[in-house]
Amino acid sequence: GARVTIAPTPRDTVLTDGSASLLRFRGATRAPGQVPVLLVPSMINRWYVMDLRPGVSLAGALVDAGLDTWLLDWGIPEDEDRYRTWDDGVARIARMVRRVKRETGAETIVLLGYCMGATISAVYAALEPDGLAAFINLAGPIDFSHAGLLVQLVDRAHFPRTKPCAEYLSPQASRILDAMGTREAVERAAAQLAGLRIRTANGTTFEGRF
16 A cells, blocks of 8 residues: 655754653754744644645645744653643743744744644743744634533533543433433434444454444
């Protein structure tokens, strides 16, 4: 089958910060006075969601446009990362911004965040607006007070109980959703499964029909 090249834009690792790294993409015109761009992807995606493949790469497009492009790679979480807080994430962005400014001599940068990376970048932008030439939000949720069903299912203020659903709706989960008045909405959005097949690493297969 065809092979796809992932993360095709040449780059260098300028800084490591725990499990995270600061990447600088090669090839852009680094003119004096140019405002660098720092990309901040979501923490649940690998960094190359911003540099998927040739022709489908935000990082590559920015480099081709002549922009000095940087990226915060959050890295692969380790066990100790489960203790990290939002403040830790904002502090990490702050360290990366300082390093970009130190390397380039720029007084301000453009901060571009994607998904949850945009949410946490927005917090940094609100705290340090004078250090940014611009903040760009790509699909980052900001106001969680009007998230509808999502809030009912995950926000402790609305739903301080055991999570009711996983891969399927058990009878107990259905009763909980009934009590919340949200069962019909969840079922309309859910996929109907007729069965499940699991294949283990050694080749053993388990199959069940619902």
